Amino acid sequence: MLGAIIVLLIRGLIWGFATQAIIENKGYSENWFWWGFFFGIIAMLVALSKPAVPAYDFSDIGLFSEEKNKTYVRSMVETGGWQCHFCNRANPSYTGTCACGRTKEDTLAFEAAKIEQMKKAECKNSEEDSLDKIKKLKELLDIGALTQEEFDEKKKEFLL
Ligand SMILES: [Zn+2]
Structure with missing residues (x-):
């Protein structure tokens, strides 16, 4: 009697782990261990018949854990893929x-446009910076803290 229970338990464990391994292999982050434990080959067949999760970013709907998804994206990019x-x-x-x-070209164009935009924003910022500095210099000139020569010299620097 005890022997039979132990055999059943071990069999359940084996089916449980096997079913779980299949379901994880297919990209699901669900727990199928107990299905395998109690239903054995039936659960395993159901698991086998499930479609593999396509290789997308599923973190937003919870099919992939965030960590697993990151690893996936990384491995994809490392083998020449793209996000x-x-x-x-x-x-x-x-x-x-x-x-x-x-398309991949859309993504590349989008990235290029983004970089271009960032460059423009940086340029604009530094232009505004120079203008501010020149205004301050002008104030210093007006109150006599700077000579006209010093002002001209500094102004040239900022306009370069
Ligand atoms: Zn897309």
């Missing part, structure tokens, strides 16, 4: 069009 900038899905290198309909 879509419109939906954040990771795509393998052989995929030219993301599931959201944007």
Whole structure:
């Protein structure tokens, strides 16, 4: 009797772990251990029949843990893949069009535009900076703290 229970337990554990391994392999972050434990081969067959989670960024809907997703995106990028900038899905290198309909070129163009924008913003900031400084110099000149020569010299510096 005791022997039979132990055999059942061990069998349950094996089915449980096997079913769980299959479900994780397919990209699900669900716990299927107890399904496998109690239903054995039936649970395993159900797990086997489930579609694999497609290789996207699923962290937002909770199918992948955030950590697993990060690792996934990294491995994808390291093997020549790319991450879509419109939906954040990771795509393998052989995929030219993301599931959201944007192409790899869209993402590259988007990135280029973003960098361009950042550069422009930086330029504008430094221009405003120089203007501010020149205004302050002008004030110093007006109150006589700077000579005209000193002012001209400094002004040239900031306009470079
Ligand atoms: Zn996308």
